[in-house]
Amino acid sequence: MLVLILGLILFLGIHSISIVAEPLRDRAVAISDMGWKLAYIAISVLGLWLIVSGYAAARLDPQLIYVSPGWMRHLAALLLLPVFVFALAPYFPGRIQRVLGHPQLVAVKLWALSHLLVNGTLADLILFGSFLAWAVIDRISLKKRKARSLSTVPESWINDVVLVVAGLALYGVTVLWAHKWLIGVAPFS
Template sequence: MTTLIVGLVLFLGLHSLSIVNEPLRNRLQASLGEAAFKGLFSLASLIGLVLIIWGYGAARLDPTVIYTPPGWLRHLAMLLLIPVFPLLLATYFPGKIKAKLGHPMLVAVKLWALAHLLTNGMLHDVLLFGSFLAWAVVDRISLKRRAQRPMATLPASKANDAVAVVGGLAVYVLTVFWAHQWLFGVAPV
């Protein structure tokens, strides 16, 4: 469990730098240079992600039950997960979805985490998905008081929403019927 916690602290901690201290983030980027800062940030994030995956896998071998969700919540979770991949794609394919939501990736993370919390009651699940849910909520609230940094996206287009929805739904179907089992050893259906 320690590896999972260290990974979460590293990954979410780095991704919380703008939430807690935007001026410090800007000073670090200025002193290191943009390329070096992004390189170190990406490397440390990757290390955090690897620790999360490794720690979560290890924690699954010795689970601690926190709660046992009723079986019908699986159906609600599957519904909540339908927009997750379209929202993720809408982040990089700007259109009406991104304009309306402002931060579709944060909405996607919140839905993903909530859906998994509804169906998984082990300590390691609550720790992983609860941490991501809390981070996404705090990040969204913090964006009301700070400017969002520009990110690389495709040019805005009327077709982008269709691409995000169709592509996202295709990834959802692929994940539900194959990739989730292949990647995590758990078949959602």
């Protein structure tokens, strides 16, 4: 469990620099934008690797906290439908991005909440609860920070069509194959 927690500290910690120390982040970018990006990527990848390793180890000896009713899986599957659409939305600006404001944070919140609805071990609570709490805190902090621009395609309603088609295709691939291959659990079995 310690490996999972260390991974969360590294991954969510580096993703929280703008929340807790934006001037520090801005100074690091001013010194070397590429250096900041490389450090950010390295810490994120290390944190993600530790999260995956720690979560996999914790699943071998689960500490059950609660058991969800069977129908909750259907609710979780429904909540997950727009996650890939929202996760891609900042890179394809259109109505979806405009309405949600910060669609990737909405995607993280939906992803984490849906997994908390159906997974009741201590490791699940730590993993998905941490991501949910981080996304809520980040969204609140964004109200006080100036937005940074992303390299994107021009805004268009076509982007929304592309997002919906691509997002639902990714959802289908994930639930039918990738989730089992990557995580070892088939969502609909």
